[in-house]
Amino acid sequence: MLNPEHANFPRAGFFRRMGAMVYDLMLAVAVYIFAGAIGFGIFTLLVKTGLVGMQGQEHISDLLNNTPLYSGLYQVYLLICVATFYALFWSRGGQTLGMRAWRLKVQHPNGQNISIITAYARVVWSLLGLGNIAILMSGEKLALQDSMTRSEVVVLSKEANQMRNWHGA
Numbered sequence: 001m002l003n004p005e006h007a008n009f010p011r012a013g014f015f016r017r018m019g020a021m022v023y024d025l026m027l028a029v030a031v032y033i034f035a036g037a038i039g040f041g042i043f044t045l046l047v048k049t050g051l052v053g054m055q056g057q058e059h060i061s062d063l064l065n066n067t068p069l070y071s072g073l074y075q076v077y078l079l080i081c082v083a084t085f086y087a088l089f090w091s092r093g094g095q096t097l098g099m100r101a102w103r104l105k106v107q108h109p110n111g112q113n114i115s116i117i118t119a120y121a122r123v124v125w126s127l128l129g130l131g132n133i134a135i136l137m138s139g140e141k142l143a144l145q146d147s148m149t150r151s152e153v154v155v156l157s158k159e160a161n162q163m164r165n166w167h168g169a
Contacts, residue, residue: 007111009154011141012104017132017153023098028082035081039074040064087119099153103161106153114151121149 044060046052052070057063064070089096094105094113106122107113114122122145125131131144138147146152 007107007109009105009156009160012102012153012155013141014132014135016102016104016155017135017143020096020098020102020104021129021132023101024086024096025098027097028085031082031085032078035078039077043070043074083120083123086123087116090114090119090122091116100161103156103158104153105156105161106151108151114149118149118151121145122151125149 040061043052043064047054047060047063052063054060054063055067057066064074086096089099090106091114094107099105106119125145125148127144134144134147135141142152
């Protein structure tokens with residue numbers, strides 16, 4: 001969705017982005033825990049139905065944690081769940097809940113929302129938040145994930161940040 005009135009807002013600086021990251025980190029942890037509980041429940045169901053053997057382990061959690069294949073798949077699943085949290089919010093409305101609180105929005109420079117593919121690319125290029133360090137070295141206030149996905153994070157006015165103007169997830 002193109003929102004041309006958002007095309008001229010200033011880019012967000014490092015500390016404002018860090019403030020939003022702290023808020024969103026709490027939400028990401030909640031997503032991680034919730035997804036972990038669901039994943040563990042599914043794994044338990046697979047063991048109880050006999051589709052996955054205990055392989056000499058006494059507890060299901062030991063089986064999950066001590067078997068590289070299961071542990072690896074479980075961690076990838078959790079990573080995808082957290083990445084999807086960010087990607088859905090960024091691609092639908094340009095804001096996570098933390099970004100709304102700090103009046104930030106991710107978008108293309110013309111004000112257009114980013115696609116879901118671009119949102120996932122932002123997750124990868126953010127390097128778990130370390131990509132934001134590039135802002136400190138960039139006069140244009142662009143993080144690594146901004147540069148690599150041709151997007152930007154802008155600071156919205158209070159009016160532009162109102163719910164009636166937001167088409168979020």
